[in-house]
Amino acid sequence: MVNINIIYWFVLLATFVGIFFLGSKTELKLWARVITALVLGIILGFAFGDAAQSSKWIGDLFVRLIRMLVIPLIFTSLVAGVVSMGDPKRLGSIGVKTIGLYLISTMFAIVIGLVLGSVFQPGQGIDLTGVEPMTAGVASTSVADRLFGIVPINPISSLANGEVLPIIFFSILLGIGIIMGGEKTKAVGNVFAAAAEAVLKIAHLVMQLAPYGVLCLIAWVAGTMGMGALQNLFILTIILYCGCILHMLLVYGGALKFIVRLPLIRFFRGMLDAQAVAYSTSSSSATLPVTIQCVQKNLGVSQTVSSSVLPLGATINMDGTALYLGIVALFSAQIFGIDLTLADYFLIALTVTLTSIGTAGIPSASLFLLATVLSVIGITDSQTALIVGFVLPFDRVLDMARTVVNITGDATVSVIVAKSENELDESTFLDDAVI
Numbered sequence: 001m002v003n004i005n006i007i008y009w010f011v012l013l014a015t016f017v018g019i020f021f022l023g024s025k026t027e028l029k030l031w032a033r034v035i036t037a038l039v040l041g042i043i044l045g046f047a048f049g050d051a052a053q054s055s056k057w058i059g060d061l062f063v064r065l066i067r068m069l070v071i072p073l074i075f076t077s078l079v080a081g082v083v084s085m086g087d088p089k090r091l092g093s094i095g096v097k098t099i100g101l102y103l104i105s106t107m108f109a110i111v112i113g114l115v116l117g118s119v120f121q122p123g124q125g126i127d128l129t130g131v132e133p134m135t136a137g138v139a140s141t142s143v144a145d146r147l148f149g150i151v152p153i154n155p156i157s158s159l160a161n162g163e164v165l166p167i168i169f170f171s172i173l174l175g176i177g178i179i180m181g182g183e184k185t186k187a188v189g190n191v192f193a194a195a196a197e198a199v200l201k202i203a204h205l206v207m208q209l210a211p212y213g214v215l216c217l218i219a220w221v222a223g224t225m226g227m228g229a230l231q232n233l234f235i236l237t238i239i240l241y242c243g244c245i246l247h248m249l250l251v252y253g254g255a256l257k258f259i260v261r262l263p264l265i266r267f268f269r270g271m272l273d274a275q276a277v278a279y280s281t282s283s284s285s286a287t288l289p290v291t292i293q294c295v296q297k298n299l300g301v302s303q304t305v306s307s308s309v310l311p312l313g314a315t316i317n318m319d320g321t322a323l324y325l326g327i328v329a330l331f332s333a334q335i336f337g338i339d340l341t342l343a344d345y346f347l348i349a350l351t352v353t354l355t356s357i358g359t360a361g362i363p364s365a366s367l368f369l370l371a372t373v374l375s376v377i378g379i380t381d382s383q384t385a386l387i388v389g390f391v392l393p394f395d396r397v398l399d400m401a402r403t404v405v406n407i408t409g410d411a412t413v414s415v416i417v418a419k420s421e422n423e424l425d426e427s428t429f430l431d432d433a434v435i
């Protein structure tokens with residue numbers, strides 16, 4: 001009998017060849033190839049089950065290649081962005097608008113999560129007997145620690161350790177220093193601008209591998225996810241996916257249509273590459289170089305705005321995560337029969353906001369911060385461990401959706417800020433040929 005792994009690899013390689021020819025012969029656009037790969041990956045995963053695990057390394061390799069670019073890209077493009085702004089005072093207005101919009105969109109996400117969780121009651125009738133408890137494995141950082149940690153003691157070590165907020169802080173100051181130096185430091189500014197361009201070119205190259213990486217990652221998820229877990233969490237999953245779609249259409253769509261008056265469909269088309277990478281990697285940090293590339297090249301947002309708004313967003317703005325945490329808080333209260341008062345809802349909203357700010361842009365990060373949110377409504381640590389144990393086997397599918405929302409929210413805010421600062425090239429935004 002022929003081994004299923006061999007058949008899987010045969011079909012996989014044939015699919016790769018097919019996707020390659022779709023690109024070279026029919027000149028199918030990258031975003032269309034990535035979406036095709038996503039769909040084929042799901043089919044392959046369901047068809048071959050565990051065998052799909054054997055090609056996960058191709059997806060991991062792709063993720064490593066993009067992650068390799070995150071820090072060089074933030075550093076070079078943010079310094080170059082600040083320098084090209086010319087006047088450091090404008091940073092203040094960009095910063096205030098960005099943080100304000102991030103907070104407002106997070107609030108909307110929480111409200112949507114809480115409304116859906118109350119109306120559809122995903123926790124009703126769920127029995128946790130027999131669930132293996134899981135305790136938190138990811139260390140949480142308090143907001144106070146995060147604020148203090150923004151100032152790096154040693155910027156080189158922050159770069160080496162990939163600490164995004166301290167890098168943002170140092171890059172902005174370095175950019176300001178370069179502007180203040182005038183003619184004397186102009187050459188340094190030019191070096192950063194050229195380096196940023198070079199890193200973006202590498203990102204463009206790496207993205208050519210996206211269809212193959214995305215396919216293998218999705219096949220792995222579809223092939224290894226226990227269907228038993230899917231049944232248990234079916235309602236929660238449907239509610240989360242509907243909430244994510246609603247949030248993107250109503251809040252981002254509404255903002256784009258009524259505040260900046262730009263076509264929604266074009267925005268989503270321009271973001272598809274980044275959304276597909278976010279969906280398959282479940283990590284907004286790893287997706288950052290692709291988000292920056294889409295927002296600059298496809299949506300016409302200037303380097304100045306995209307290089308400051310997006311890295312900050314990938315670190316602190318997590319609307320999908322906030323929406324999810326709101327639903328899971330109600331889900332848990334329903335399971336443990338806790339009646340919530342209006343004050344509890346406010347408390348949940350406040351803690352979810354702070355927790356989502358403190359969530360790292362990595363897979364399943366927020367699930368491990370659940371204890372912070374659940375403790376405010378009287379759920380004990382051991383009860384939280386049961387919830388985490390129950391959700392974890394299927395969290396990847398939930399995480400994929402919230403990560404898409406997380407990066408789409410960052411991109412929406414970058415477009416709005418860019419438009420209000422005259423940093424948006426609308427002809428690029430409206431031009432379908434650039435995608």
Ligand code: ASP
Pocket residue numbers: 282283284285318320321359360361362363364365366367399402403406
């Ligand atoms: N995986 C999410 C992200 O990277 C964070 C989360 O777990 O909600 O954006």
